[in-house]
Amino acid sequence: MHLHQRRGLSRARLWGVGVLAASALALSGCAAASGTPSASNSAPLKIGISLSLTGDFSSSGKAAQRGYQLWADVANKSGGVLGRKVELDIVDDASSPDQVVTNYTNLITQTKVDIVFGPFSSLLTVPASRVASRYGYSFIEPAGGGPSVFDQKLNNLFFVQPAESTRGGDVFANYILSLPADQRPKTAAYAKLDDPFSAPIADSIQKRFEAAGIKTVYNQTYPSETADMTPIVAGIAAAKPDVVVGGTQEGDAFAQIKAMIQLKFNPKWLYEANGSNSPGDFPAAVSSANTEGVFGSIDWYADSTVSGSAKFISDYIAKFGGDANQIDPTSAEAYSAGMLLQEVATKTGKVDNATIIKTLHSGSWPTLVGTLSWDATGKPKGEYLLVQWVNGKLQTVYPAKTAQTSPVAPKPNWAG
Amino acid sequence: MHALIQAIILGILTGGVYALMASGQTLIFGIMKVVNLAQGAFVVLAAYLTYTLFVQFGVDPFASVLITTPLMFLVGMGLQWALLRPLHSDDVAQLSLLVTFALELGVEGILSFTYSTTLTNIQPSYANFSWTVFGFQVSLVRFFAFVLSLVVLAVLYLVLKRTKFGRAVRATVQNPMSAQLLGVNAQRVSALGFGLGAATAASAGSVFGMLNAFNPGSHYDLISRLLTVVVLGGLGSIGGSVVAALVMGVASSVVSAEASPIWSDFTFFIVLLLVLLLRPRGLFGARTRGAL
Numbered sequence: 001m002h003l004h005q006r007r008g009l010s011r012a013r014l015w016g017v018g019v020l021a022a023s024a025l026a027l028s029g030c031a032a033a034s035g036t037p038s039a040s041n042s043a044p045l046k047i048g049i050s051l052s053l054t055g056d057f058s059s060s061g062k063a064a065q066r067g068y069q070l071w072a073d074v075a076n077k078s079g080g081v082l083g084r085k086v087e088l089d090i091v092d093d094a095s096s097p098d099q100v101v102t103n104y105t106n107l108i109t110q111t112k113v114d115i116v117f118g119p120f121s122s123l124l125t126v127p128a129s130r131v132a133s134r135y136g137y138s139f140i141e142p143a144g145g146g147p148s149v150f151d152q153k154l155n156n157l158f159f160v161q162p163a164e165s166t167r168g169g170d171v172f173a174n175y176i177l178s179l180p181a182d183q184r185p186k187t188a189a190y191a192k193l194d195d196p197f198s199a200p201i202a203d204s205i206q207k208r209f210e211a212a213g214i215k216t217v218y219n220q221t222y223p224s225e226t227a228d229m230t231p232i233v234a235g236i237a238a239a240k241p242d243v244v245v246g247g248t249q250e251g252d253a254f255a256q257i258k259a260m261i262q263l264k265f266n267p268k269w270l271y272e273a274n275g276s277n278s279p280g281d282f283p284a285a286v287s288s289a290n291t292e293g294v295f296g297s298i299d300w301y302a303d304s305t306v307s308g309s310a311k312f313i314s315d316y317i318a319k320f321g322g323d324a325n326q327i328d329p330t331s332a333e334a335y336s337a338g339m340l341l342q343e344v345a346t347k348t349g350k351v352d353n354a355t356i357i358k359t360l361h362s363g364s365w366p367t368l369v370g371t372l373s374w375d376a377t378g379k380p381k382g383e384y385l386l387v388q389w390v391n392g393k394l395q396t397v398y399p400a401k402t403a404q405t406s407p408v409a410p411k412p413n414w415a416g
Numbered sequence: 417m418h419a420l421i422q423a424i425i426l427g428i429l430t431g432g433v434y435a436l437m438a439s440g441q442t443l444i445f446g447i448m449k450v451v452n453l454a455q456g457a458f459v460v461l462a463a464y465l466t467y468t469l470f471v472q473f474g475v476d477p478f479a480s481v482l483i484t485t486p487l488m489f490l491v492g493m494g495l496q497w498a499l500l501r502p503l504h505s506d507d508v509a510q511l512s513l514l515v516t517f518a519l520e521l522g523v524e525g526i527l528s529f530t531y532s533t534t535l536t537n538i539q540p541s542y543a544n545f546s547w548t549v550f551g552f553q554v555s556l557v558r559f560f561a562f563v564l565s566l567v568v569l570a571v572l573y574l575v576l577k578r579t580k581f582g583r584a585v586r587a588t589v590q591n592p593m594s595a596q597l598l599g600v601n602a603q604r605v606s607a608l609g610f611g612l613g614a615a616t617a618a619s620a621g622s623v624f625g626m627l628n629a630f631n632p633g634s635h636y637d638l639i640s641r642l643l644t645v646v647v648l649g650g651l652g653s654i655g656g657s658v659v660a661a662l663v664m665g666v667a668s669s670v671v672s673a674e675a676s677p678i679w680s681d682f683t684f685f686i687v688l689l690l691v692l693l694l695r696p697r698g699l700f701g702a703r704t705r706g707a708l
Binding site: 235255 | 418419422423426427430532533534535537539541543544545546548553555627628629630634637668669670672673674676677678680681
């Protein structure tokens with residue numbers, strides 16, 4: 001899960017017109033208007049993607065780029081897609097919703113790519129998916145999971161994560177409500193970042209908890225410029241909740257936890273929507289001894305037991321270096337977008353947009369982020385993994401079928 | 417009641433750090449009539465310097481103040497000499513806004529390029545330690561940050577009250593023309609004053625990096641707080657900015673803990689508006705402006 005929603009500056013980037021590609025497509029007799037070449041040709045399979053390679057989104061944009069490139073490399077090493085070499089045409093949108101429209105329009109009408117994949121963030125996915133829809137292109141997208149994406153009710157869109165972003169924490173509610181009634185928390189506190197991708201995660205959990213009789217004793221939303229979380233945590237501590245749910249991004253989650261340690265407040269259950277699910281950053285931010293027992297939710301992480309994950313990690317490190325815990329889940333999500341395309345091609349023997357749209361709307365599809373299926377609007381029908389820091393490692397603890405270990409509750413005391 | 421007292425303790429300790437940042441801001445205004453928009457960026461720059469010293473060389477963040485403060489003093493003097501001194505004195509108030517804004521953006525750009533835009537914080541082994549005093553938690557870092565602020569402010573006070581340079585500064589603040597007629601070198605005082613302002617930002621930056629996660633863009637929130645503190649205290653009054661910073665710290669903390677975090681900063685602005693309506697020069701503007 002990667003739910004950042006920030007804004008960056010716009011800077012247009014020019015790219016060459018795909019004259020050669022157009023000629024190749026013309027020669028192969030493709031239908032330029034729909035951009036769906038026949039499956040039988042041996043021309044390269046051109047995939048167009050707009051990503052935020054500069055500006056504020058750049059770190060996530062580049063993570064997506066690495067995932068796409070790695071998938072293309074792996075696919076090409078095994079003979080491409082239906083024998084066609086994969087060629088990625090990645091252009092920069094600098095996080096601008098205007099630029100992303102220009103980019104996809106150009107990729108489809110000028111460069112005449114065969115397929116498009118999605119950009120980073122819901123902000124950009126909404127306008128980009130409309131362009132793709134207008135030209136009859138499928139839109140497999142790894143990083144636009146906000147309600148605005150699915151409210152469009154587009155038939156061509158497929159979000160490559162287990163559930164819509166605002167339902168990322170539902171798996172924590174599922175776990176808590178799976179406990180016998182006498183072992184459940186009686187009271188809950190909710191501290192929510194005022195951000196369309198953070199507060200709704202906690203809202204969704206709160207709704208479920210309240211319906212199950214878990215009393216809300218603290219419920220506050222804080223603005224994104226809140227640097228010091230200590231007064232907020234002082235308020236939470238005074239309310240003495242059994243469970244604390246943080247509707248957070250990364251920085252505020254770390255600040256909440258540091259404040260809890262300093263105020264010596266240790267709830268029995270602690271869930272953070274983002275931040276605690278980062279095996280690379282979380283231990284460094286709060287010190288590794290203080291991670292124990294903290295819950296989070298995620299779709300992919302380095303110790304994920306999903307099939308193909310180990311190969312993805314070794315390929316990734318071989319190509320880009322670094323260590324497994326530093327791999328951004330966005331890379332795995334982008335890689336999974338490629339996997340879906342490959343699976344459709346293998347299953348149908350075709351790789352045109354109409355086939356992709358029709359095929360993905362039925363059945364379920366294994367990826368690095370779980371086995372996916374979608375409703376008519378492209379909203380995934382699964383759930384995230386509930387992860388918890390157990391014995392110094394981030395481990396899946398729920399749902400039981402994918403769990404690596406049992407959830408630890410109550411949470412051990414802070415190490416200080 | 418427990419939460420209220422805890423919030424007041426937190427507010428006072430945090431306010432101390434803001435007092436340190438704002439004292440430099442108000443000093444620069446007092447001497448040069450320059451609203452230094454880059455003060456927040458100086459704080460963030462110092463936080464990154466402290467981070468590098470800690471991560472690369474293992475220098476304790478509190479000890480690094482001894483390195484960052486003189487370094488930023490020199491940087492401040494250099495910047496004043498290079499960027500503000502050439503401005504024509506008639507337009508200095510307006511032009512300096514643009515120059516310091518450009519400086520602020522420049523510092524942010526360099527930091528973004530060097531450190532990336534992801535959030536960082538300085539995490540020494542004692543970062544999360546706190547003492548329990550009568551049932552209330554007093555964070556070690558906040559406590560020593562507060563003590564450091566008091567020490568730096570005391571040094572600043574002594575420099576201004578007991579040294580020849582301090583007299584020259586106070587004379588310049590009260591009446592620049594008379595000070596020059598009496599032989600005060602206004603350019604020198606301005607350069608040293610800007611250096612001192614940057615130096616206070618440096619000492620505050622070292623502790624700011626331990627209290628909060630920060631990135632190169634953190635200066636936007638800082639500068640808006642600093643400007644309100646300085647205006648509330650009375651532009652040019654160091655004592656006023658200390659009081660205003662403490663008022664802001666306590667008001668934000670208490671409202672955040674007892675009412676709602678959404679209203680925490682807003683409450684402070686209400687106080688600011690009321691003070692400005694009743695005393696347009698700020699809390700201490702009229703009485704002590706000339707005396708710093």
